[in-house]
Amino acid sequence: MTVTSEPDLRSPHTADEVAAYVLASAIWAPSVHNTQPWQFTAQGSEITVRTDTSRQLTVADPSGRELLMSCGAALFTGKLAVRSLGYVPETRILPDPADPFLLARLRWRRQAPQTAAEGRLFSQVTRRRTHRGGFEPMPPPAGLIDALRACAARYDTRLRVAVTDQARSALAGITQRADRAERLDSAYARELAAWAPPPGSLRLDGVQASAYPAHPEVTDPYFPGRDFAHGQGWGLPGGPRVSAARYAGVVCLLTTDVDDPTAWVCAGQALQSILLTAAASGVAAALHSQPIEVSWLRAAIRDHLGDGSYPQLLLRLGTVIQSAVSTRRPVPAVLVPHHLNAAG
Ligand SMILES: Cc1cc2nc3c(=O)[nH]c(=O)nc-3n(C[C@H](O)[C@H](O)[C@H](O)COP(=O)(O)O)c2cc1C
Known part of the structure; x- marks a missing residue:
């Protein structure tokens, strides 16, 4: 063709x-x-x-x-x-x-x-755009979480919501540790930098400075975003720095029963089905793969889950006005x- x-x-x-x-x-x-x-x-x-x-x-x-x-x-x-x-x-x-x-x-x-x-x-x-930051303090539309669970189930995956404060805090703590470990590892940092072009770049891939805030928002509990700006102050200008922590949203894990290439393709299909279904209801998602990339922290999440399933991605869902721009x-x-x- x-x-x-x-x-x-x-x-x-x-x-x-x-x-x-x-x-x-x-x-x-x-x-x-x-x-x-x-x-x-x-x-x-x-x-x-x-x-x-x-x-x-x-x-x-x-x-x-x-x-x-x-x-x-x-x-x-x-x-x-x-x-x-x-x-x-x-x-x-x-x-x-x-x-x-x-x-x-x-x-x-x-x-x-x-x-x-x-x-x-x-x-x-x-x-649909990936969100990076906090959300408005409001619950998702009635029935949406059940609909998202059904999206996951259609691809042999599960969307598990961290319901208790304890579970939300535990996942936030693991994400903080994973993010810190990746920032301190020069090989991770170099790889991330290679996929985070500077403002004004003509590249059509990577996470552009138009896709994340210049002043990262703190959420409660705290889920750190990736260091795309690597200390250069890049990112969307936005409003004044806000010191109060924002709502972290509904915290969920996408999991599979097996951990092989077929399951990963299914998890990707489930993910996009979830993201588009949420977006159609005016709900955005922030994605965190740091805690899954660091193997001992992924193992710690598996221990918390306690049923042998494999976490594939952490999502936070919520309502927000988005201004991120992405390229292809x-x-x-x-x-x-x-x-x-x-x-x-
Ligand atoms: C498997 C997977 C893992 C991802 N992990 C992260 C992440 O850890 N942090 C983040 O900000 N975005 C993450 N993303 C979102 C991508 O950065 C995003 O899809 C990409 O930059 C394109 O932007 P868009 O989703 O706004 O179109 C992930 C996406 C996928 C599919």
Whole structure:
């Protein structure tokens, strides 16, 4: 497939146009440090999703767990785009021993109208933003947390809410320790810096200074954000420094029963389903993977959970006015011609 000009996103007709439309949505998935670690090939009514391991965080994510979660989020978004055109997505997920970078094949043949709920989710794909800071002190809309639990369950994952003050404080404490450990480790810090371009950068990946506040907000309990500005004062200016701690939001853990590549892809799909469902109800999410990246702290969370399940990501959910801006590489940058692909 060749992309010669901007696809007409309103009415794709040919198979190439449909693929371009689907990918123009998939690229808006969240990814760790906005690494966008995906590659696609398109042929007829099929898109192949592959990992781009040159974008893997080899220090923070040596197993590729977060890379596969990011690609799983892109797969979910692509499926939602297929639904928006009235097609039924068919997916086959890894593994393929002959093609180690293969994540999934996404096909569309049968037709069925998009549901209103799918339409609401799809409308959030380019609007949803990761939040970094505190929230308004108000509860989530009635029924939302149950709906998010159902999103997780659909992908064999669980969204577990820290209900007691004790559980919230314990998770905050673990996040603080993990964040401190990563800030003090020069290899982590160097890797983070490589994915946090300076203000005014023309890069279309990484966490831009327009995506986080210049004055990090303190939450109660305290969940530290990543040090994207690494002491340079970068970030969105915002209002005056506020010393009072803000509400940390509903604190949740996304967990799986197994900890293998298939489970990580499922966790990524569950994550994007949760984020878009929350966004459709006006609820934003702050994500913390520091406590999962530091193995002994991840083990400490597993001990707290006590049922052998594996934490994959910590989320805080709440209501807030967002001003963050995020960037993506355009479709032609992630679409590999079929004949150039390793297994093509
Ligand atoms: C697996 C995973 C882990 C993430 N971990 C963090 C994190 O620890 N801190 C953070 O601020 N954002 C985290 N994010 C959010 C990404 O930084 C964000 O998706 C990316 O910068 C793109 O921005 P957007 O979500 O606003 O479109 C994570 C995202 C994923 C998929």
